[in-house]
Amino acid sequence: MQGTTQAIEIRTVTVTRYITPLREGGSLPAVAAADDGFKYVLKSRWAGHGVKMLISELIGGEVARTLGLKVPEIVFAELDEAFGRTEGDEEIQDLLRGSQGLNLGLHFLSGAVNFDPVVTSVDGKTASAIVWLDAFLTNIDRTFRNTNMLIWHKELWLIDHGAALYFHHSWDNWEQNAQSPFTYVKDHVLLPKADQLDEAAARALTLLTPEKIREIVALIPETWLQWEGYGLEPEAIRSVYEQFLLLRLQHSERFTNEAKDAKARL
DSSP: OOOOOSOOOOOEEEEEEEEEEOOOSSSOOEEEEETTSOEEEEEOTTSTTTHHHHHHHHHHHHHHHHTTOOOOOEEEEEEOTTTTTTOSOHHHHHHHHHTOEEEEEEEOOTTOEEOOTTTOOOOHHHHHHHHHHHHHTTOOOOBSSOOOEEEETTEEEEOOOTTSOGGGGTOSSHHHHHTOOOGGGGGBTTGGGOOOHHHHHHHHHHHSOHHHHHHHHTTSOGGGGOOTTSOOOHHHHHHHHHHHHHHHHHTHHHHHHHHHHHHHTO
């Protein structure tokens, strides 16, 4: 597990073929083919929590990658207005019609299997890094019920960060949320193995510099920041994401200690 300080580049592909839905959760992801010859798990802007879910996926995935954790390549996925017209399922056709424009895709890991903590053991360093990551991102969805991890080529890969950064669904008291201890960490599937949380925190704080946080937040497409009903310009919304993450880092001892205490109570 190695961190990275390289500049982040997100490719843009055009979706050419809808293959099959992945009927897990409420966001109706799907396997789709793109014009670069690869397959992707397509996350659509019209599904679930819409562009906020895509923003969580983007920020969560690139923060994880910065920490040296394995995440499928993230791409921006363009859907044109003609895409999906021949789809027989009306629900899926409506989803695709509403998702015209820029969406998000994760490289499809063909042959991967869901992570099962009973079958596969995770070392303490990796478990601690993932628990710290999810506490930082306030990701409530990496539990025994839904691990959101895959085993591919005998390695552990993280998927689905759409439930992270849940403060943005209400947008109220984001400063207070940024300083929260994240009590949901008690349900994390890897908490029993996370015996190096202080080390994980120290390493993360060296990698997640203010410059890196700004670089990650700057990746958010402006079309994903045009929210109705909030009275905020795109750059004002982007600024809140940046400030939220930076403030959360400044108070990281709160959620690190919460995770340590939760592990001690197991």
